[in-house]
Amino acid sequence: MRVASIDVRLERRLAVWRGTALLVTSGSLLLALVVGGIFLKLTGHPPLDVYRELAKTAYFNWYGFTDTLGASTPLVLTGLAAAVGFKMNLYNIGAEGQLFLGGIASAWAGIAIVPGMPGPLAVLTVMFAGALGGAAWAFIPALTRAYFNTSEIVTTLMFNFIGLYLMQYLIQGSYSYWRDPKIVGFPQGKEIVDAARLPHWNFPADSMFGIAFPPGRTQVHLGLAFGVIAALGLWVLIERTRFGYGVRVTGDSPAAARYAGISIRGSIIVVMLISGALAGLAGAGIVAGQGYKLDPGGLAVALGYTGIVVAALARSNPFAVVVVAVLLGGLRTGADNMQSAPDNLKIPVAIAGMLEGAVLICALGGELFRTHRISVRRVPSNSDREEHLSGAVGVGVSP
Amino acid sequence: MKRTAKIGAAALALTLGLAACGSDKEKVDAGGGDKTTTTAGEKPAGALKVAFVYIGPVGDGGWTDRHDKGREEMVAKLGDKVEVTVLENILDNAASEATFQKLARDGNKLIFATSFGYGDPMLKIAGDFPDTCFQWATGFKTADNLGTYFGAAEEARYLSGIAAAHASKNGKIGYVAAFPIPEVLRGINAFTLGARSVNPAATVQVVWTSTWFDPKVEKEAAESLLAEGVDLLAQHQDSTAVGEAAKEKGAKWVGYNDDQSKVAPEAWLTAPIWNWGGYYTKAAESVLGGKCDNSQYYGTMADGLVGLADFGSSVDQATKDHIEAVKKTILDGSFKPFTGPINDQSGKEILKKDEVAELGALLGTDYFVEGVIGEIPKQ
Numbered sequence: 001m002r003v004a005s006i007d008v009r010l011e012r013r014l015a016v017w018r019g020t021a022l023l024v025t026s027g028s029l030l031l032a033l034v035v036g037g038i039f040l041k042l043t044g045h046p047p048l049d050v051y052r053e054l055a056k057t058a059y060f061n062w063y064g065f066t067d068t069l070g071a072s073t074p075l076v077l078t079g080l081a082a083a084v085g086f087k088m089n090l091y092n093i094g095a096e097g098q099l100f101l102g103g104i105a106s107a108w109a110g111i112a113i114v115p116g117m118p119g120p121l122a123v124l125t126v127m128f129a130g131a132l133g134g135a136a137w138a139f140i141p142a143l144t145r146a147y148f149n150t151s152e153i154v155t156t157l158m159f160n161f162i163g164l165y166l167m168q169y170l171i172q173g174s175y176s177y178w179r180d181p182k183i184v185g186f187p188q189g190k191e192i193v194d195a196a197r198l199p200h201w202n203f204p205a206d207s208m209f210g211i212a213f214p215p216g217r218t219q220v221h222l223g224l225a226f227g228v229i230a231a232l233g234l235w236v237l238i239e240r241t242r243f244g245y246g247v248r249v250t251g252d253s254p255a256a257a258r259y260a261g262i263s264i265r266g267s268i269i270v271v272m273l274i275s276g277a278l279a280g281l282a283g284a285g286i287v288a289g290q291g292y293k294l295d296p297g298g299l300a301v302a303l304g305y306t307g308i309v310v311a312a313l314a315r316s317n318p319f320a321v322v323v324v325a326v327l328l329g330g331l332r333t334g335a336d337n338m339q340s341a342p343d344n345l346k347i348p349v350a351i352a353g354m355l356e357g358a359v360l361i362c363a364l365g366g367e368l369f370r371t372h373r374i375s376v377r378r379v380p381s382n383s384d385r386e387e388h389l390s391g392a393v394g395v396g397v398s399p
Numbered sequence: 400m401k402r403t404a405k406i407g408a409a410a411l412a413l414t415l416g417l418a419a420c421g422s423d424k425e426k427v428d429a430g431g432g433d434k435t436t437t438t439a440g441e442k443p444a445g446a447l448k449v450a451f452v453y454i455g456p457v458g459d460g461g462w463t464d465r466h467d468k469g470r471e472e473m474v475a476k477l478g479d480k481v482e483v484t485v486l487e488n489i490l491d492n493a494a495s496e497a498t499f500q501k502l503a504r505d506g507n508k509l510i511f512a513t514s515f516g517y518g519d520p521m522l523k524i525a526g527d528f529p530d531t532c533f534q535w536a537t538g539f540k541t542a543d544n545l546g547t548y549f550g551a552a553e554e555a556r557y558l559s560g561i562a563a564a565h566a567s568k569n570g571k572i573g574y575v576a577a578f579p580i581p582e583v584l585r586g587i588n589a590f591t592l593g594a595r596s597v598n599p600a601a602t603v604q605v606v607w608t609s610t611w612f613d614p615k616v617e618k619e620a621a622e623s624l625l626a627e628g629v630d631l632l633a634q635h636q637d638s639t640a641v642g643e644a645a646k647e648k649g650a651k652w653v654g655y656n657d658d659q660s661k662v663a664p665e666a667w668l669t670a671p672i673w674n675w676g677g678y679y680t681k682a683a684e685s686v687l688g689g690k691c692d693n694s695q696y697y698g699t700m701a702d703g704l705v706g707l708a709d710f711g712s713s714v715d716q717a718t719k720d721h722i723e724a725v726k727k728t729i730l731d732g733s734f735k736p737f738t739g740p741i742n743d744q745s746g747k748e749i750l751k752k753d754e755v756a757e758l759g760a761l762l763g764t765d766y767f768v769e770g771v772i773g774e775i776p777k778q
Binding site for chain 2: 298
């Protein structure tokens, strides 16, 4: 019996049009807002007003925006850390742990080696130590990936836990070099010297152009400059150098790279080290720019994992990473702010986390549509359909 | 092929975009409607803006819940004179600095921060907002406009130790402890002193969880103590997991923070609890009167900050009478739990006979008293 049916399937696109990326990215962000909006509506909040208030407190308010930039600073760096790996299909899930080690190394430098140094040198030393710490933590997974083809996804992920417990042990589990023995209450890290602290940017006057600036320093510190410079440097490295060309070719086709005489092992190790160093810088920025000490509670807030979301949404473009980091940083700032919003806009903090999750799922779903397309066609008979099924992921729908 | 792919993608993206626009459109009206109805009025003009920053969620059944009850009590007493903002789940790390700045800039003149880690971020910015009064729970440093508040939980811990020793059949008591910091050590010591005032041979075995709120870890720790043969459990964390473990094994339980008897009515004896409302009201009244209390307030059972939860049904009258008698001497100030002779774990004398520990020494407690089985990581 010949029954006509409609066949819906996903097919890999032969070529990806550049504009598709932008459309799909913005589409997935919009979709996330819609999904979040449905939840807001169901919990009795007016979604558009909530979004407007969120945007207002996080972006269109002087101090809100500086708070957002402060929250975005580590995300720029962890986003770049993930992005550089993605360029050659290397999945460093370990920015989280590399950030911890960066924090540990920079706090050590800030206590042990920079006292006595002039300000700029002290700051550079502390940041460099952070980068070194992060790179060191990425080195072993890099070696095992390069020489034994061990999955870097698994090894870097496991290293995150080792890093976390190491950091907690240094402060809470022992009287280590990092812990301040003078504080009798809850265990705390020793403070780094003043010279090593990243300067914060402040509004130059109490009021300018008729806008009044309330007192207090902003959350924008020099770490943001490190992030922007790193983005620029990464773009030059990947797009404008011979090494970057090798990385891109390896990402597109390892076989072609090998044929062209590109050292894949060398690229893996160098890219992993760069990735780790960027994550380590993020940790150093938190230690030297915010807490001035090794504080597990301040470093272990999933900045490394969020960096993966940033890189995915930014499609690994370094400049897009900066923009997306600011968007997601604003979501974090806005979410806390929304708790002090007018009554009907007060949303539970859990909804903010849910929005972040929705953005991630939509971004990953969007990626599928960027590289694949949906084809819908009528299939004359069952026997014909079976032939079609081989070679493509398909879902048959019978009318 | 390539062309159709492009068009398909564009169409798909457009569909997603349009779908988004469509549903957003509907929400404009709904949202707008909601807004006009709910933001109208209800803000008392000139009210004192008070903010509460909580480390956990309201509804944790412990620490944060008690603070929120205190807030309710303050609002009930002061009514229109205060306008309250509550922030839950704010991590107590350096990033919380931005939260405190925003609260101060938004015009909050009194800010209660209910976790230790909020201290440094608040101290960093307090000077920028001289008109705002900051209050740091469990803190140890002050500033011109920043005071601390905490209390002598050890008084209630001592009484709960008496209840425990009366209830334990074999004198082997377990204590699921959070972190080896003075506050926790002080609590364990007071509890042990109370227990040994009833049964001088009683022991209190300590297991560290390194958590404040992690029901799974805390339950496992409780089970490990039960496996060692203890027949009674006390705790310092904010969850009720220890009570569940006690219930399953037919052991008795001394909780913490709040009346948690519903979790395990059979196991429940009592618990040291916090009543923050009185302090919150007093602090708000003092700011309303133009003053910021920047002292280091350390409340007691006598002034009501610390209390003892209602007894469970298994607590007999003799035990209740005993505890009431000791409680009376604590309330009238004639007895302090840390009164010598007190020796530490190794037998070394800490307090001579009739010597009373000073508050400063208690706040820096770094030893276990005799009768505690367990270790404190050493420097």
